Structure formats: C-alpha cells, structure tokens
Amino acid sequence: MFLSGWAIYNASPSLPFTFPWGLTLGGWLAGGIAWHISVMWVLFAVGLAYLAYGTISGHFWRDLRPTGPRALLRDLGNALRFRLPHRFGHYNAVQRLLYTAVILCICVQVLTGLSIWKPVQLAWLARLFGGYPLARNIHLAMMFCIIAFLAVHLLLVAIYPRTLVSMVASTNAEEER
Amino acid sequence: MIRRHHVPPSVRLAEISPEIAKPSRRRLLRNGLSLGSLALLTGCDLSTHSGVDAALWAMLRFNDRVQAALFDPQRLAETYPASAITRPFRFNAAYPIWEVRMVPEDWGLAVTGLVADKTPWTIDRLRGLPQEAQITRHICIEGWSQIGQWSGVPLHLFLRRVGADLRARYVAFTCFDGYSTSIDMASALHPQTILALDFEQQPLTPEWGAPVRLRIPVKLGFKSAKNLESIAVTNTYPGGFWENQGYDWFSGV
Numbered sequence: 519m520f521l522s523g524w525a526i527y528n529a530s531p532s533l534p535f536t537f538p539w540g541l542t543l544g545g546w547l548a549g550g551i552a553w554h555i556s557v558m559w560v561l562f563a564v565g566l567a568y569l570a571y572g573t574i575s576g577h578f579w580r581d582l583r584p585t586g587p588r589a590l591l592r593d594l595g596n597a598l599r600f601r602l603p604h605r606f607g608h609y610n611a612v613q614r615l616l617y618t619a620v621i622l623c624i625c626v627q628v629l630t631g632l633s634i635w636k637p638v639q640l641a642w643l644a645r646l647f648g649g650y651p652l653a654r655n656i657h658l659a660m661m662f663c664i665i666a667f668l669a670v671h672l673l674l675v676a677i678y679p680r681t682l683v684s685m686v687a688s689t690n691a692e693e694e695r
Numbered sequence: 696m697i698r699r700h701h702v703p704p705s706v707r708l709a710e711i712s713p714e715i716a717k718p719s720r721r722r723l724l725r726n727g728l729s730l731g732s733l734a735l736l737t738g739c740d741l742s743t744h745s746g747v748d749a750a751l752w753a754m755l756r757f758n759d760r761v762q763a764a765l766f767d768p769q770r771l772a773e774t775y776p777a778s779a780i781t782r783p784f785r786f787n788a789a790y791p792i793w794e795v796r797m798v799p800e801d802w803g804l805a806v807t808g809l810v811a812d813k814t815p816w817t818i819d820r821l822r823g824l825p826q827e828a829q830i831t832r833h834i835c836i837e838g839w840s841q842i843g844q845w846s847g848v849p850l851h852l853f854l855r856r857v858g859a860d861l862r863a864r865y866v867a868f869t870c871f872d873g874y875s876t877s878i879d880m881a882s883a884l885h886p887q888t889i890l891a892l893d894f895e896q897q898p899l900t901p902e903w904g905a906p907v908r909l910r911i912p913v914k915l916g917f918k919s920a921k922n923l924e925s926i927a928v929t930n931t932y933p934g935g936f937w938e939n940q941g942y943d944w945f946s947g948v
Contacts (some may be wrong), residue, residue, distance in 0.1 A: 530837035545740030547837060549751075549940030552741055555943070556754035637834065638772045638913050638948045639765050650832065650840055 519557050525550025525662060532655055558631070565628065584617050585611045600677075620667040624658050630657040716766035741941030752941075759945040766947050775830045780895070781841035786902055787916070787938065789874060795902045795921060797873045799816050804907060805925035808867075809859025818892070818906050824848045824856065827889055831912035833919065834948050836937075838898050845910040847891035851884040859928045866869055868909055871924040876935035879912065882947065890923070910947035915946040 521543035528536045529547040544550035572578040584590070589611040597612050609617065630653045633643040639648040647653035675682055743750055781838025785846065786792045803815035827844035854861065861884065867877040882888060891910040892899060899905040911918050917937050938944045 530835065530839045532838065537734075545742075548937075549740035551836070552751040552755055552941060555758050556751055559754070559758075621826065634838075635767060636948060637832075639767060639770060641770075641773060650834065654838060677698065 519554065519563060519660065520665070522550045522553035522557065526554060527658065530659065532651075562628070565624070568577050582614050582621075584615045584618055590615060616667065616670075620664060623663045623667070627657065627660040627664065630654075630660065717789065741886065755941075755943045758943060762943075762945040762947045763879060763881070764878075766881060766913070768885060771842070772831050772887055772948075775832070775842050777830060777844070779842050780830060780844055784842055784843055784895075784903075785839070787835065787911075788921070790872075790874075792902055797901055798906050798922075799871060802871075802906060804923060806857050806927075807925060808927040808929045809860035809863045810854075810928050812856075816878065819890060821848055821907060822889065825852060826892075827886075828893075829887055829889065829910070831887065831910075833912070833916050835916040835944060836946065844895050845889065845891040846893045846896070847889040847910065849886065849888055850888045850909070850911075851886065853890055854928070863928045864930050865928070865933055867927040867935075868920045868927060869925045869927075870920050870922040872922045874920055874922070874936050875933070876909075876918050876920045876938065877933035877944075878914060879945065882911065882913055884909070885913050889943055913947060916946055917942065918946055 521541060523544035524537035525539075525544045526547060528539070528542060529550075542550060543656050544553045567572075593611040593613075596610075629643060630647050633640055633653045634649050634650060634657060637644040637653070644650050644653050675685075741751060754805070788795070796878055803817060804821070805815050825848070826846055827849045828843045828844070830842060832840050832842050834840040850866075854866070859866075861880060863880055865877050866880060866883040869875045878888075888909070888911045891904070892906070894903040896902075899908060901922070902921075908921040909919050909923065909924050909925050934944070935942075
C-alpha cells in the first residue's frame with residue numbers, strides 16, 4: 519500500500535516533495551493505482567478479520583486497552599532510559615497506547631481512502647474528513663504516522679531481537695518468560 | 696503529467712506462486728518482507744504480458760464491478776456557489792496546451808451505433824435543446840481537483856432525442872484531437888452528465904473542449920472528453936485512450 523500510494527502521490531504532489539521513483543510500486547500512475555486497488559481488497563479482508571478476532575477474543579480489551587496516565591508515565595520513563603522489561607504476551611502501558619493509536623490510524627487510513635476513492639457516492643464520508651482535498655491530505659498524514667510507528671517498532675526489534683519470537687510465534691506467556 | 700518509468704524485467708507469477716501457495720506462516724512473512732521481490736515487482740506496470748500484470752488487470756475488472764454496484768444513479772455530485780470556482784482553471788490534456796487543435800471547418804457531431812436518428816448535429820441544433828448549468832468539482836485521477844462551471848445539454852435528454860437504445864451497455868466518445876473514452880449507460884443517464892457547450896458562461900474555446908465536450912461529475916476527470924466529434928451507443932466494449940493503457944475503466948467517484 520505504501521509503495522503504490524507513493525506512485526499515486528507522485529503523479530500530482532499536494533505538498534512540495536515527491537517520493538523517489540525507485541521506492542514506488544507500479545512504475546507509473548496506472549500501475550500504482552492497480553496495485554493500490556488490488557492490495558486494498560486484501561487489506562480490507564485481513565483488517566476486518568483482525569478487528570473481528572480482536573474484539574471477539576477479548577484481545578483488544580485485555581491486552582491493548584490503554585491504561586491510566588500513571589502507568590503510562592512509569593513505562594514511558596523506563597522506555598526512554600532503554601529499560602525495557604519484557605514479559606512475553608504482556609503489553610506495557612506505552613505499547614498499549616501505541617498499538618491502540620496505530621490501529622486507529624489504520625482505520626482512519628481506510629476510511630479516508632474510501633472517501634477519496636468515492637467522494638460522490640460516499641459524500642458523507644468525504645464531508646466527515648472536511649471534503650475531498652483535505653481528506654486526501656489526512657490520508658497522506660496517516661501514512662506518515664503508520665510509517666513512524668513501523669520505524670520505532672523496527673528500531674526496537676533491532677535492539678531486542680528476541681522480541682521477534684513473541685511477535686511471530688504463538689507463545690505461552692508463562693512458559694517462555 | 697504522467698511520466699513513464701524505467702521498466703526492469705518483471706517476475707512471472709508462475710515463478711513465485713509455488714512459494715506463495717505454501718501455508719507456512721514464516722515463509723509467507725519472509726516473502727512478504729523481501730525487498731528483493733518487491734524490487735522485481737516494480738516492473739509490473741500493466742504494460743507487459745506477465746502473470747502479475749494479468750492478475751492486476753483481473754483485479755481492475757473486479758474493482759469495476761464493485762464500482763458499478765456502488766453507483767447510485769440518483770445521487771447528485773455536490774454543487775458549489777460561483778465564489779468557489781477555481782481560478783485560474785488548470786488546463787490538462789494528454790498533450791501540452793500549445794498542441795490544442797482548432798475546431799475543423801466542416802465540424803459536425805456524428806451519432807453512431809444503436810440509435811434511430813444518425814443525423815449529425817450542429818452547434819445551433821444542440822443549443823436548441825434544453826440546457827442545464829452546473830458548478831461541480833472536477834477530480835483528476837492524479838489526485839488534484841478543481842471547481843468549474845459548465846452548461847449544456849443533459850446527455851440523457853440527447854440520447855432519448857436521437858432514439859438511442861438505453862439498454863445498451865456503453866456510450867463511447869471520440870474526439871478530433873485523437874482522444875477517446877467510454878462510459879456505462881447508467882452513468883450516461885445520470886442527471887448531471889451533460890454535453891457541455893459553455894465554460895464559465897462563455898462558449899467553449901478550443902483548450903476547454905470546443906465546440907462540445909462531455910462533462911460528467913460522477914466520474915474522474917479523464918472521462919470528461921473534450922473536442923468531441925462522435926458519440927456511439929454500443930454493446931461492444933469500446934475502451935479508451937487512457938483505459939487501454941491501464942486506467943481503470945469505470946473510474947466512478
């Protein structure tokens with residue numbers, strides 16, 4: 519979605535910069551749109567399945583619900599001093615806040631995407647985001663937020679490679695502590 | 696403008712599909728994260744005959760069906776006050792402004808295909824039909840948009856006047872500047888789809904599509920073909936200048 523989106527953005531930049539063509543997918547505008555639209559349906563299906571799973575299984579409420587400001591300050595202080603105690607299967611206050619935020623960002627990304635894809639048929643949605651031109655820039659801004667999240671995420675994985683195991687493997691919190 | 700990009704050799708879907716088909720979670724992650732395979736995929740730009748391009752074209756066709764289902768024939772595009780009109784209005788075509796063609800001396804609007812009356816139309820005859828004015832947003836496939844003012848003959852009225860078969864699937868437009876496009880009948884019959892004769896209350900000049908252009912606010916800008924020379928009603932998929940190169944055909948907004 520990122521790489522093809524950059525190809526589409528490059529066709530008519532709304533801000534005074536473009537993405538390097540070497541990083542884009544699709545080669546030109548039509549190719550970029552074809553990729554964006556194709557992957558869009560995959561993201562839509564996977565995203566709905568994930569939201570359904572997270573809600574029904576209680577994963578969102580149990581693991582990702584943001585905690586109070588005190589726990590947040592404590593864990594943020596720890597994180598900034600690179601004291602990152604990790605218990606597999608447990609999310610600290612900073613993680614809870616960031617994961618909730620990025621899930622919301624992705625939801626807004628999908629909704630602004632729909633609103634600029636169908637600004638007439640889904641006019642109510644475009645109006646919700648301040649009209650077509652603004653919705654387009656919100657779509658761009660959300661992309662940067664998600665990229666920033668991914669960058670921090672990858673940086674921390676690089677610092678603590680063992681966390682990778684708990685991300686991709688299905689772990690039992692008690693066993694693997 | 697649209698720039699063509701250097702096209703490296705592409706990967707065939709058949710070469711990578713055995714890998715993708717294996718349900719191993721880690722392998723899927725690894726393939727998905729491989730920048731190397733992404734670099735190869737950038738060659739898939741709808742211009743080659745690779746398996747990936749075929750898959751992209753298939754997705755576009757699927758997407759067109761979804762768009763047709765989402766289209767509400769009664770829903771009007773938002774209209775704006777005169778104060779919202781974008782000035783100066785941006786010129787946009789597949790060629791630069793100095794290549795704009797003048798209207799040919801013997802110009803007439805031909806009507807072909809599944810219609811009862813194939814008499815060519817003059818501007819005076821078109822002006823004799825009821826006129827409709829609109830101030831609407833023109834949204835380009837590139838992402839930019841601008842608000843403009845057009846008036847002319849509603850296309851549904853014109854199609855009924857020439858006795859068109861309104862159950863036909865497509866209405867195709869060809870232009871004397873070499874451009875062409877086509878739309879579905881449902882969008883052609885939309886009340887805001889007009890054969891525009893005026894832009895900002897003045898008769899069209901060549902750069903804005905003289906002597907008559909399509910103005911269809913429920914589609915992306917490239918569907919609003921300028922400098923028309925013929926309209927055809929048909930059941931055979933007509934394609935179009937950009938559509939044949941990979942812009943999605945329906946392109947509704």
